[in-house]
Every structure is written in C-alpha cells, then in structure tokens.
Amino acid sequence: MPRQNTSSGYAFEDAYGYSRAVRVGNQVFVSGTTARPPELGGDAYMQAKAALATIANALAKTGAGMQHVVRTVVYVIDMADTQHIVRAHSEAFDQIRPASTLVQVAGLTPASARVEIEATAIICD
Numbered sequence: 001m002p003r004q005n006t007s008s009g010y011a012f013e014d015a016y017g018y019s020r021a022v023r024v025g026n027q028v029f030v031s032g033t034t035a036r037p038p039e040l041g042g043d044a045y046m047q048a049k050a051a052l053a054t055i056a057n058a059l060a061k062t063g064a065g066m067q068h069v070v071r072t073v074v075y076v077i078d079m080a081d082t083q084h085i086v087r088a089h090s091e092a093f094d095q096i097r098p099a100s101t102l103v104q105v106a107g108l109t110p111a112s113a114r115v116e117i118e119a120t121a122i123i124c125d
Contacts, residue, residue, distance in 0.1 A: 002024075003023070003024050004022070004023040004062055005019040005022055006019055006020050006023070006058055006062055007019060007020055010036065012109070019031065021058035021059065021061065021062055023062040023064070026124065027121070028059060028062045028068070029118075029120055030058050030059065030118055030119040030120070030121070032073075032075065032116045032117065033051045033054045033116065033118065033119075034051055034113035034115070035048075035050035035051050035054075035113065035115075036050065036054070040112055040113065043084060044078075044081035044084040044114045044115055045084035047113065047115050048074075048084065048088035048089065048115045048117065052088060052089070052092045052117060055119050056092075059121055066092060066093070066096060068121035068122060068123050068124070069093065069098045069121045070099065070121060071098050071099045071119065072098050072118065072119050073100070073101045073117070074102045074103070074115065074117050075104075075108060075115065075116040077105065077106075077107065077108060077115070078114065081114055081115065082102065085102070089117075098119075
C-alpha cells in the first residue's frame with residue numbers, strides 16, 4: 001500500500017523530521033497542528049480556527065476533507081480557553097461529529113500556542 005507524506009511548508013517539519021499529514025490507503029493522519037503568525041498572537045478561538053484551516057489544507061492535499069475526519073485530539077494550555085476552542089471545533093465539525101478528546105497540557109510548541117489539534121480521517125466515500 002503506497003504512503004503519501006504531505007508538508008505544509010512549516011520549517012519545524014524539516015527540523016523535527018515529520019509530515020503534516022500522512023495518507024496510507026484510505027486513512028489520513030494529521031500531526032498536531034498549531035496556529036502560525038499572525039494568528040499565533042491571537043486568542044484561543046483565533047488560534048483554533050487557524051489550526052483547523054491548516055488541517056483542512058493538509059487533508060485536501062491527500063484527497064480528503066474535513067467530512068472524512070473521524071477523530072480529533074485537542075491539546076489546550078488553559079482550560080479557561082475551552083469555550084473558545086469548543087466554538088471553533090463545533091464550527092468545523094458540528095455536522096461531522098468526530099470522536100474527540102480534549103486534554104490540558106503544560107506547554108506546546110511554539111510557546112505562544114494556546115491550542116494544538118491533531119486529526120485522523122478515513123476516506124470512505
């Protein structure tokens with residue numbers, strides 16, 4: 001089964017040695033994704049929206065879409081930001097309803113990130 005690695009052009013991908021998304025067969029795995037400048041300086045809602053847009057772009061490069069997402073994992077620095085992150089996640093996935101986990105963590109990379117999101121998609125149509 002062929003493997004397709006996808007980059008988003010983020011310099012840390014090369015430095016760390018990872019792909020933004022990897023497609024194998026009908027499954028797509030999107031790495032943890034944070035906002036980038038200028039959204040990286042914004043609030044948790046703006047950062048979550050930007051991360052979800054990067055995820056959507058990575059999925060598109062593999063032939064998938066947000067409608068194929070079956071699971072998300074959301075990492076948050078401050079649980080006080082939850083309502084903002086929930087709003088962004090719901091706007092992206094309200095009709096799709098993937099399985100999801102929200103986890104509080106001590107820190108993210110880059111340090112100014114308030115939220116990081118990873119996604120798994122299965123292309124089944």
